[in-house]
Amino acid sequence: MNIAVFLDAVMPINGPLFLIPKSHRQGVLDAGHDKLTTSYPLWTLDNETVARLAAQAADDVADSVDRADGVDRTDRVGIVAPAGNPGSVLMFHGNLVHASPPNITPYPRKIVYLTLCAVSNHITKFTRPEWIAHRDFTPIKPVGDDALYEYARVHRVAAE
């Protein structure tokens, strides 16, 4: 499961994450590996697959809304881009098709992506460096809910 913690405001203009709702139900899709577009290798789907998944998601939205209010709509879009204040959190299945456009605005868009996995479903093939795909499957022991406040308080005191 992927978790996105917004450190900056995520807006339609500054490179938000795009998601195709329910696309995780298709399982693992064949993806290419693009090493040219950015300094970071990207998993990519072909345009036909993206178009098919988006059309399906649009139909699902239309179905649910039409059932709710009986109005016929045929112009649904099957890609969403959740926006939100800093501090907002988005959680989505690891197989959900996602992407993001470049940020050509002056506004930063820092996001922490944390992928947490059920211990029983840990990886068994180690194809990437340890610091990219971790091999320590020790269950997380959560800290206190106030851990970040406490850290800030202690270090503010220390700085004075």
Next chain:
Amino acid sequence: MFFPNCFSEEEIALLRAEAANVLKQDRQEVWREKTGAPRTAFAAHTFSEVFSLLARHPRLVQPLRQLFGEDVYVHQFKLNAKPPSKARCGNGIRITAPGRATTACPSRVR
């Protein structure tokens, strides 16, 4: 699942300050664009105490334990900077008329 304002302004101020610390470090986990601008810092929870707290934060961990019905571990951690960058042609977006924007050479914008 979307949780608006899950972390407070004070908590985010701490995370942002730490993000700046992490992204300026010169180490293999911090990847940069060709321009030198930081792009992604991997595994920051292993070398930053603040991010190690975030990776173990109950507001993130508990919903997943509830969903999976079992314990979870950290598979990947990355801080994705996505810094402001210029479009790769001319001035990028060119406003041609109120409410209408076009790119100077769309095939080269990325």
